[in-house]
Amino acid sequence: MTDTTRPGAAALPGTAAPAPTGSALPGPDLAGFEAARARLVDVVQVTPMERSRYLSGMLGAEVFLKCENLQRTGAYKIRGAYNMLAKLDAEQRARGVVAASAGNHAQGVAFAATELGMRSTIFMPVGVALPKLQATRDYGAAVELRGLDFQTALAAAIEHVERTGATFVPPYDHPDIIEGQGTLGLEILDQVPDATTVVVPIGGGGLAAGVASAIRQRAALDGREIRIIGVQAERAASYVDSLAAGEPTTIVTRPTIADGIAVARPGALPFAIIRDAVDEVVTVSDDDIARALIVLLERAKLVVEPAGAVAIAAIMTGLVAADGPTVTVLSGGNVDPLFMERVISRGLAASQRYLKVRMALPDRPGQLAIIAQIVSDEQANVVEVLHTQHDAWTSITDVSIDISVTTRGPEHAERVLEALRRAGYEPQVL
Template identity: 40%
Template sequence: MITLNDIKEAKKRLTNTVLTTPLMKAPILSKNLNAEVYLKEDNLQITGSFKIRGAFNKVAMLDDTKRQNGVVAASAGNHAQGLAFAAQHFGCVATIFMPEATPLTKVSGVKSYGANVVLTGENFDEAYAAATKFAKENNKEFIHPFADDAVIAGQGTLTLEILEKIEDIDHIIVPIGGGGLISGIAIAAKSINPNIKITGVVASGARGMKDSFEARLPIDSSSVRTIADGIAVRDVTPKLLEIILEYVDEIVEVSDNETANAILFLLEKHKLMVEGAGAVATAAIMHNKVNIENEKVCAIVSGGNIDVTMLSLIIDKGLVKSFRKMNLIVTLMDKPGALMHLTEIFTTCSANIVQIDYDRNSIKLEFGEAHVTISLETKGEEHQELIRENLKQNGYRYKQI
């Protein structure tokens, strides 16, 4: 059984190596929701994620023989980087098994700490099976990313840091994948003050722990699919579920669209680069999945290792949803001056063209017609309505995409 003392001892091992990350107030969320909302910014950790806490604590507790034999892990990326850092710090070899679709930024991060990387399997669970087999066959210490007492105790140090700053916190909201983070946080919080509410947040595309929590027995997901790859865990570990049933008050879920909104919000309003898993707690607050009125609330921003391609896609979709970008397909006559006349309409409306493509060969077109696919920078919903009205007045057929 993991105790508060285990977590306090873990904090001592992490001192002077693992960062005490900022706990910052979120003024917009606080004002909009009539609460005091704080963000625990563990995306600013040395390896970009809270996972270094548990991995470092575990390796620090190994004896010299086990360290010399080397350590092995399976990870979607963040535990891998945490373990690679810890192994490098203690002078042992780390071999990390990662799903084949792991973002390049996470693979590169692991390799930068000197670890060996093996890409295998379609998800965490398949990588996990390969890693445990390798560790057993080669007499190496397997470091589980969440179902390990030392790892859980390390993650629980987040609670100690929160309560050092805000003793009277009412509510902590935590991402859930395998459950190691919320287990450590909840054990520490409830041991210090049983009245602190603990809410877990899963991705709607990886809701195994939520289903298990509600059924009070392990229910594995048939498949997982979410942009929050750090919490895309298919199978539920009975030990973690037992802890969560005892210490966690509720579990909610957020969609990928809600997570993407939170990523963009944190980037724009808080200047924080946050990955999907790191944004789900904020997403739950933004989209009213939890009742926090008149409370002091802390959302755990658990990681920031987002793939740049994914970030670009999220930003682009976010601009469209917030009426700052407008994508159109306009049909016009394929003749000299037709395109110039179209662009003059956008100039009149003060809309800036950022991308344009001219197609005269589509089989959907009548002879003598062309399609222009165009992206515009716009200044809100009213501005877009003005553009649509001008296109109609000038006789253009168009489709907004």
């Protein structure tokens, strides 16, 4: 885990004081955010704001969930995309728009262009998840598959723009995109006017920049401060290095389940805004995110993509301190069901509710029945067994067994392990 606190930031004990509320921020002003909201009023849904009793008890303050996973197209991206496209003149609209994306931005641009009567062409990597590919086409875009990674798709999109004169729609580094995303911040204050803390995901920075700027400028009219915390996946934490360096810095990202916010370099304008408007940036691990997804499914009955759950992960890992109502942004819900199945399994394992152990057993009849009875006596359930005589690590007189067991959590899992040890076995947790 890493955290980066904005110089001169903060509102809670043990942190520094925030910048003056009246200080000017780069990028859109409050009038621009309000105009964008009027522009989006018939297109964007005012998404629900749900209170979480479970997370409130964990944080010691009221926690609210801003459900952008229930937004049209399944994510907040439609806000910025529609706002930018709605500002194009007739000549630009006639030439169409182009974007490169493997996910939510593609769907937002496709939907916005179709709503405004424009042609859209989206360049996506060849390996893009089928649900995202099909959704983008269903929203009316012409999809071009190029290369095996985003950079190849981006290069193809830029070449298309140069050849056709179409307008390129960036995912985050544009004032009109940030202006549209900032409408989410205005909604937050309408729905939770006494909010003291807002926790928001950060990838390239368009969402966090818009939300933080809109909230700070609106709160300044009331003469008060609202603490803004940004959250990144620790395997793609470009803002941590960039804020430490004082300028946008390119990092080498590592694979993460939160691929929607895995951005190697912050956008220039989002960085300038976040540097001044966000109090702190923290990071969470993939296991933290997987556990957060389980909580959202079980406690809130919400399907959220990994990138959209990082704010919840930050609360669950103790990285958020708050002394009043706290709003967490669930930025999207577009997730491949097959991938979600893997993430759920990872989350259960990380929470020690899915325990996999390996043991050596004497090679004689009845041993499997003994193991099953021990697990049953501890009120746990065996869901999978692999039994083999061919593992080199065992004695020639033993066999190897891998068992997968569902438990109720860490204490219950430890009771199962201890019962196996008392019976003379040596379980190794895998």
